[in-house]
Amino acid sequence: MKFRRSERLIDMTNYLLDHPRQLVPLTFFAERYSSAKSSISEDLAIVKETFEQRGIGTLQTVPGAAGGVKFFVKVSREEVEPFIIELCQLIGDPERLLPGGYLYLTDILGDPQVVQKAGRIIASAYADTKIDVVMTVATKGIPLAYAVASQLNVPVVIVRRDSKVTEGPTVSINYVSGSAKRIQTMVLSKRSMKQDSRVLIVDDFMKAGGTVMGMISMLEEFNSHLAGIAVLVEDEKIQERLVDEYLSLVQLSDVDVKEKEISVHEGNYFNIWRR
Numbered sequence: 001m002k003f004r005r006s007e008r009l010i011d012m013t014n015y016l017l018d019h020p021r022q023l024v025p026l027t028f029f030a031e032r033y034s035s036a037k038s039s040i041s042e043d044l045a046i047v048k049e050t051f052e053q054r055g056i057g058t059l060q061t062v063p064g065a066a067g068g069v070k071f072f073v074k075v076s077r078e079e080v081e082p083f084i085i086e087l088c089q090l091i092g093d094p095e096r097l098l099p100g101g102y103l104y105l106t107d108i109l110g111d112p113q114v115v116q117k118a119g120r121i122i123a124s125a126y127a128d129t130k131i132d133v134v135m136t137v138a139t140k141g142i143p144l145a146y147a148v149a150s151q152l153n154v155p156v157v158i159v160r161r162d163s164k165v166t167e168g169p170t171v172s173i174n175y176v177s178g179s180a181k182r183i184q185t186m187v188l189s190k191r192s193m194k195q196d197s198r199v200l201i202v203d204d205f206m207k208a209g210g211t212v213m214g215m216i217s218m219l220e221e222f223n224s225h226l227a228g229i230a231v232l233v234e235d236e237k238i239q240e241r242l243v244d245e246y247l248s249l250v251q252l253s254d255v256d257v258k259e260k261e262i263s264v265h266e267g268n269y270f271n272i273w274r275r
Contacts, residue, residue: 016071025068075124094260119147132197175214197224209243
């Protein structure tokens with residue numbers, strides 16, 4: 001069946017978006033559309049130009065007999081800024097205040113549009129970084145971790161507080177909670193992650209960073225390596241931060257329970273962007 005160029009472009013775009021960071025040989029598209037490689041190359045040039053103009057991402061060409069193209073998500077600053085402003089407004093709603101000064105974030109983390117956008121933005125920052133796995137801790141960070149992983153085309157590994165019989169043999173470590181200074185436990189199935197993996201840690205909220213440090217310690221048990229740390233919200237008031245290098249979309253600067261005020265502003269994402 002012969003495809004028209006318009007049909008090829010639509011189907012090609014959809015395929016590339018569904019398979020980020022995966023090498024797609026030109027022969028795959030040529031056979032898929034019964035077209036010459038020269039026509040496919042012209043189509044890909046159009047897709048690449050459109051992706052870059054619209055701030056969707058970019059295509060990387062890999063030369064050689066075993067070469068092809070890879071799609072990398074790249075979000076434009078014009079898309080990031082209004083989203084972070086909107087996120088700050090959502091999180092700064094006084095109705096989110098819970099007893100004890102905690103914030104209700106479940107609805108945000110359950111909103112597919114918000115989570116998918118946040119996932120694309122975080123993945124964009126690590127698009128050029130070699131990552132094999134996205135790791136998070138149960139439970140609230142799971143939606144965000146999957147959103148990031150889908151854009152990086154890697155699996156998600158979930159660290160839990162206690163072992164489940166369905167997990168099989170597990171590795172267990174103790175860590176010190178950064179805020180409460182309590183010794184806690186986290187476990188991970190031995191089958192979850194291969195040795196020597198490069199891991200991006202993703203979480204919804206970070207205070208002092210004790211939980212993140214626990215996950216970093218877990219990586220050592222698997223002889224794996226930290227590729228990066230990204231959080232949706234960080235608590236800016238923490239005096240002793242256990243983690244130095246990380247990416248955050250939003251910073252929580254103050255919570256006044258008495259006056260029912262929540263002060264939030266953009267995180268360090270744009271500082272990372274400027275590097």
